[in-house]
Amino acid sequence: MTTEIQHIVFDIGKVLIHYDPNLPYAKVIPDEAERAWFFANVCTHDWNIEQDRGRTWEEAEELLIAEHPERAEQIRAFRKNWHAMVPHHYEDSVAIMEKLIAEGRDVTLLTNFASDTFREAQERFPFLSRTRGVTVSGDIGLIKPDVAIYETHAKEFGLDPASTIFIDDSLANVEGARAAGWKAVHFTGADKLRADLSSYGIEV
Known part of the structure; x- marks a missing residue:
C-alpha cells in the first residue's frame, strides 16, 4: 500500500512559468x-x-x-x-496548483532561482505567493539536485518526506527529491501531471 500524500511541492520554472533566454x-x-x-x-x-x-x-x-x-x-x-x-505562465498547470490549494491541500514551492529575480517574478505572477511558502535556492545557498535543499525545505515546512510528492521539469531534480526520500514526478505537461497525481490518489 502506498503512503498517502500529504504534501505537494512544485518547482516553478518550466512548470508554472515559461523560461527561455x-x-x-x-x-x-x-x-x-x-x-x-x-x-x-x-x-x-x-x-x-x-x-x-x-x-x-x-x-x-x-x-x-x-x-x-x-x-x-x-x-x-x-x-x-x-x-x-519569463513572458507568461502556464495556465493549465497553475490551475492544477490553485485547485489543490482551494481543496485545502498543503502546497509549497521549491525552486532554483536568484533571490532578486524571484521577487520580481512574485510581483508579476501573484499565484507564486498563494502557497504555504517557498524555498528559494538563492536565499539559502543551496541548489537542486543537492539532497540538502530538499532536506532543508522539509524541515522548514514540517514535511514528512515519505508523504511528500515533488513536481519538476528536470529529471536530475526529480532524482534528487527521491534521494531525499520524497515521491517525485517528471513534469512534461499538465495532462501527464494530472495522470501522475491520480496515480498517487490525487484527482484534479
Missing part, C-alpha cells in the same frame, strides 16, 4: 549560430546557476566581462532583459 537574445545577438555559441561559452547554464546559488549579478557580470571584455554589453543584457525570458 533566447527570447530577448534573439534581438541582442540576432545570428542564431553566434547566439548558440554565446550560451555555450559565455552566459552558460553553469554560470547562471551560481546566481541561483546566491552569487550576485554584479559579481557574475564582472567575472565574465574580465574574460570576454568585447562582449560586456551582451553579458549585462542577461540580467537587464531577464523579464523578457
